[in-house]
Amino acid sequence: MKRLTFFGSCLTALLAVTVYFLQAPSADALTKDSVAIMANVQEGDTDISRIGRMSFAPNGVLLVADIGSASIVAIDTGDAGPVKKLKERVNDVDKKIGAALGTDKEGIRIADMAVNPASGKIYVSVQRKADGLNAIIIFDEKGTLSPLDLKKARYVRVSLPVADQKTISNISGVEFSNGRVLAAGQSNEEFSSKIYSLPLPLTHGKSGEVYSTETYHVAHGRWETRAPIQSFIPYEEEGEDYIVGSFACTPIAKFKISDIKKDAPIKGTSVVELGSGNRPMDMFTYEKNGKKWLITNTDRFHHERRPLGPSQYWGVRVDMSYLQADKINEEAVRRVITEKSGPNGIEVVDALFFAKHVAKLNNDEMVILRDNKGALDLEISKLPE
Amino acid sequence: MTELSNKTIINVILALMIVSLCPGCQDPKTNTGSAKPAKQRLESNEVPTIDASNASSPVISVIVPPETDHKNNSDFLLLATRDPKSNELLPVHGIYRRTDGLVSFTPSFPLLPNRDYEAVNLLTNQSSSYRWNSTNGRVPVLSISPSHGMLPANHLKFYLSFSEPMQQDNPWEHCKLLDITTGHFVPRPFRHTELWNRTGDRLTLWFHPGRQKTGVNLNVEIGPILEPDHEYQLIINAHWCSLAGSAVGKETKLNFVAGQPDHFQPDPELWDLAVPSADTLEPLTIRFHEPLDYALLNNRALNVFLSKVPLESRQEVSQNGLGIRITPQKPWVAGDYDIQINPRLEDLAGNSIERPFEVDLNKETEDHSKAQQITFTIDP
Numbered sequence: 001m002k003r004l005t006f007f008g009s010c011l012t013a014l015l016a017v018t019v020y021f022l023q024a025p026s027a028d029a030l031t032k033d034s035v036a037i038m039a040n041v042q043e044g045d046t047d048i049s050r051i052g053r054m055s056f057a058p059n060g061v062l063l064v065a066d067i068g069s070a071s072i073v074a075i076d077t078g079d080a081g082p083v084k085k086l087k088e089r090v091n092d093v094d095k096k097i098g099a100a101l102g103t104d105k106e107g108i109r110i111a112d113m114a115v116n117p118a119s120g121k122i123y124v125s126v127q128r129k130a131d132g133l134n135a136i137i138i139f140d141e142k143g144t145l146s147p148l149d150l151k152k153a154r155y156v157r158v159s160l161p162v163a164d165q166k167t168i169s170n171i172s173g174v175e176f177s178n179g180r181v182l183a184a185g186q187s188n189e190e191f192s193s194k195i196y197s198l199p200l201p202l203t204h205g206k207s208g209e210v211y212s213t214e215t216y217h218v219a220h221g222r223w224e225t226r227a228p229i230q231s232f233i234p235y236e237e238e239g240e241d242y243i244v245g246s247f248a249c250t251p252i253a254k255f256k257i258s259d260i261k262k263d264a265p266i267k268g269t270s271v272v273e274l275g276s277g278n279r280p281m282d283m284f285t286y287e288k289n290g291k292k293w294l295i296t297n298t299d300r301f302h303h304e305r306r307p308l309g310p311s312q313y314w315g316v317r318v319d320m321s322y323l324q325a326d327k328i329n330e331e332a333v334r335r336v337i338t339e340k341s342g343p344n345g346i347e348v349v350d351a352l353f354f355a356k357h358v359a360k361l362n363n364d365e366m367v368i369l370r371d372n373k374g375a376l377d378l379e380i381s382k383l384p385e
Numbered sequence: 386m387t388e389l390s391n392k393t394i395i396n397v398i399l400a401l402m403i404v405s406l407c408p409g410c411q412d413p414k415t416n417t418g419s420a421k422p423a424k425q426r427l428e429s430n431e432v433p434t435i436d437a438s439n440a441s442s443p444v445i446s447v448i449v450p451p452e453t454d455h456k457n458n459s460d461f462l463l464l465a466t467r468d469p470k471s472n473e474l475l476p477v478h479g480i481y482r483r484t485d486g487l488v489s490f491t492p493s494f495p496l497l498p499n500r501d502y503e504a505v506n507l508l509t510n511q512s513s514s515y516r517w518n519s520t521n522g523r524v525p526v527l528s529i530s531p532s533h534g535m536l537p538a539n540h541l542k543f544y545l546s547f548s549e550p551m552q553q554d555n556p557w558e559h560c561k562l563l564d565i566t567t568g569h570f571v572p573r574p575f576r577h578t579e580l581w582n583r584t585g586d587r588l589t590l591w592f593h594p595g596r597q598k599t600g601v602n603l604n605v606e607i608g609p610i611l612e613p614d615h616e617y618q619l620i621i622n623a624h625w626c627s628l629a630g631s632a633v634g635k636e637t638k639l640n641f642v643a644g645q646p647d648h649f650q651p652d653p654e655l656w657d658l659a660v661p662s663a664d665t666l667e668p669l670t671i672r673f674h675e676p677l678d679y680a681l682l683n684n685r686a687l688n689v690f691l692s693k694v695p696l697e698s699r700q701e702v703s704q705n706g707l708g709i710r711i712t713p714q715k716p717w718v719a720g721d722y723d724i725q726i727n728p729r730l731e732d733l734a735g736n737s738i739e740r741p742f743e744v745d746l747n748k749e750t751e752d753h754s755k756a757q758q759i760t761f762t763i764d765p
Contacts, residue, residue, distance in 0.1 A: 049583075050553070050581075050585075068581075068583060068585070069583070070583070098466075098475075099466045099475030100478035100493075100494075101478070101494050102466065102494055102496045102500070102502070103500070104466060107497075109554040109555075127553075127554070128494070129554050130552065130626075130628070130630065131495075131628055132550075132552075132585070132628050133494060135494065146478070147478060147493050147494075169579075169580045169589070170578055170579060170580055172578075186580065187580075228578075276595065279577060301573055301577065302607075
């Protein structure tokens with residue numbers, strides 16, 4: 001009996017140790033190819049001062065732009081799946097988030113939405129206007145909301161370069177790319193933006209380094225001015241890494257990352273013009289039937305004067321082969337603004353009318369935060385074939 | 386039934402006794418937190434009890450019957466806001482705990498002051514209100530830069546400086562531009578990008594660059610925002626609130642006339658310098674030949690060196706960016722001084738020392754950069 005008890009205790013201890021090591025979080029969040037995403041991971045209050053854009057890196061690491069401190073916060077959400085996508089539309093999301101935060105829908109600013117492709121869960125970054133409180137609200141497959149605990153998180157914070165911190169007052173995008181995290185920052189004193197590269201692993205306490213650059217835009221082949229990037233995605237073409245960015249009034253331009261040198265200006269190559277009077281919002285790519293497409297949604301600020309459809313919020317898909325086009329800048333292809341599609345490979349996407357935020361779920365579906373007569377609904381929508 | 390009625394009466398009496406001890410309360414059902422709130426506990430399983438020791442994060446509890454173990458904690462208790470239009474109760478998010486026949490709830494986020502919440506016992510449908518009050522902060526004072534009577538027609542931005550950190554969402558909704566000459570408001574003149582400084586008390590309000598930049602589609606299609614020789618009024622409304630909850634309280638108006646577009650770069654070689662005497666703490670006064678960007682100037686755009694050693698100094702920029710006074714920490718010594726100029730220093734139309742805002746590529750045959758260093762001498 002005694003022997004059995006001893007054996008039983010040993011077995012229990014072994015089991016406990018095994019379970020501990022199976023459950024214990026690793027020191028760093030790792031990518032699938034075991035390249036660490038985070039190092040010197042902190043536990044506690046993320047202390048985000050003004051929350052902004054978000055996107056997911058691998059392994060449930062959420063990249064969050066903290067506009068107020070000109071830094072990127074990477075949070076290990078522990079949300080590793082499996083995929084359980086939203087089952088049905090959630091109505092009045094803004095009202096529900098507002099109430100969850102102890103206010104109403106007018107009392108919040110929804111900054112962005114991101115979807116964890118590993119779990120299908122939807123993350124909404126939000127700020128309470130009255131006191132500037134920041135939160136990230138998660139919607140699960142049942143549409144139940146819960147806040148991500150930003151006070152007790154595993155996270156790292158990486159600042160954008162010190163020299164720019166005082167003047168960077170908007171971070172218009174943050175994206176995981178090949179071996180790095182990219183961020184685009186806009187200045188509050190100059191009409192310009194810079195692209196920052198944050199090398200992996202994102203190390204708490206370090207600041208962005210490697211390079212920063214201004215971005216330029218050429219109009220009518222003649223007038224060259226600085227131009228801030230509104231949204232961007234990383235993109236690979238024939239082994240080269242690019243940034244595909246969208247400017248206000250919607251030229252889509254690409255920048256070769258290897259061209260970007262520290263403190264040296266770079267001119268993007270405009271490849272597609274979507275038309276004036278629009279402010280780009282989100283961007284992603286997907287593959288369908290062997291073809292690659294770029295999706296972007298925009299806010300048409302001249303909707304009342306010259307509407308394109310039923311809503312100021314609309315979106316388009318662009319055949320990615322246009323990004324490799326020979327015709328660039330002034331000769332870049334222009335969307336036929338009087339038609340729903342055209343030229344071939346550029347199409348208005350009906351599902352994106354009224355879409356205030358959009359994020360990719362997989363190659364078949366996207367998640368849309370949709371304006372519904374002043375309310376916001378959350379839903380999954382099919383991507384065009 | 387009689388027992389229930391008696392309990393209700395006792396509860397109401399208890400509630401009234403507690404409320405009567407709480408100064409300033411108007412609604413007998415309202416539990417009010419304050420800087421030093423009384424601990425409130427109603428010994429009842431009908432009306433939720435509220436411990437407001439921490440006014441912004443009260444603990445709300447209900448007693449639950451023992452035979453209800455199978456139920457979820459959220460089946461007993463709800464803290465909610467009421468939608469005034471639909472009258473529906475919308476749940477505030479929080480953490481539930483169950484101990485010794487008591488289910489308690491703590492909100493996940495601090496409750497806002499001066500706002501009504503309702504705690505509902507979901508078993509009895511009895512509710513109690515909760516509100517904690519806080520005085521609003523100081524009234525924010527707004528100043529606008531630049532405030533010249535005349536601005537170039539391709540003027541780019543204003544700085545709205547407040548004395549307090551402000552609520553930040555959609556700031557352009559507080560701003561309008563009236564074309565006094567035509568009597569019409571200029572449609573959507575501002576760039577919809579929120580550009581606040583880190584302390585949240587200064588907003589950079591841009592005119593829409595797509596209309597101010599030559600050759601960009603909006604500029605071509607509907608023209609620039611400002612027409613030369615027209616008179617304008619920038620209007621900031623009175624309702625803009627600070628983070629502490631105080632509104633600006635009065636409309637702020639800035640009148641100006643649009644001049645001709647400015648495509649010329651600032652040229653430091655044209656600046657006037659009033660050089661101080663040796664052994665004094667008199668300021669070096671520099672007067673620019675045109676107004677320069679107020680924020681960039683305040684960001685140490687100019688740095689003075691004596692024999693490559695930086696001068697410790699205090700800098701005062703004139704409100705309109707027309708000049709700067711540089712006062713040394715120690716008396717000036719005789720010698721040859723350099724002033725290094727940030728090449729990104731801009732005028733009001735975005736033309737910098739380094740390059741014009743818009744470069745005409747058809748004419749790009751020269752180096753645009755102006756002098757980034759000027760010198761002055763202090764005689765013995």
